[in-house]
Amino acid sequence: MAQIEWCDSHSVGITALDDQHKALVALTNQLFLAIMRDEGPKELGRVLAELARYADYHFDFEEQILTEHGFPESGFSHHREEHRKLTSRVQTLLRQHEEGSVALDLDVYSFLREWMTEHMIGTDSEYAAFLASKAVR
Ligand SMILES: [Fe+2]
Secondary structure, eight states: OOOOOOOGGGOOSOHHHHHHHHHHHHHHHHHHHHHHTTOOHHHHHHHHHHHHHHHHHHHHHHHHHHHHTTOOHHHHHHHHHHHHHHHHHHHHHHHHHHHTSSOOOHHHHHHHHHHHHHIIIIIIHHHHHHHHHTTOO
């Protein structure tokens, strides 16, 4: 298990969105480091809550750009659904962590790592060409 390394295949070709994706990756990596360094439940909860807040901001931003440029609903609805599912999964994890019924461990990190990379390389890349054709940079 290792940190997520940003690479060109993660790029959607739009600076603002790439920067936000890099910030999400950085927060996910921060969670990984906090787990590896055994920084304790309080710090782990703090990092995951920060990640949740940033993900909310980023998903809204991304969805707004897609709406503004008329991204076809067929692709948009499943994209939005992926965002919603992640948001709800992370909220559940935060609640269970708060209650002490779940540990934020490498399984959680591994789930987030997989979601981030697959979402960026798969789902997000589906709008890259579309936004490029609308001259969004
Ligand atoms: Fe997305």
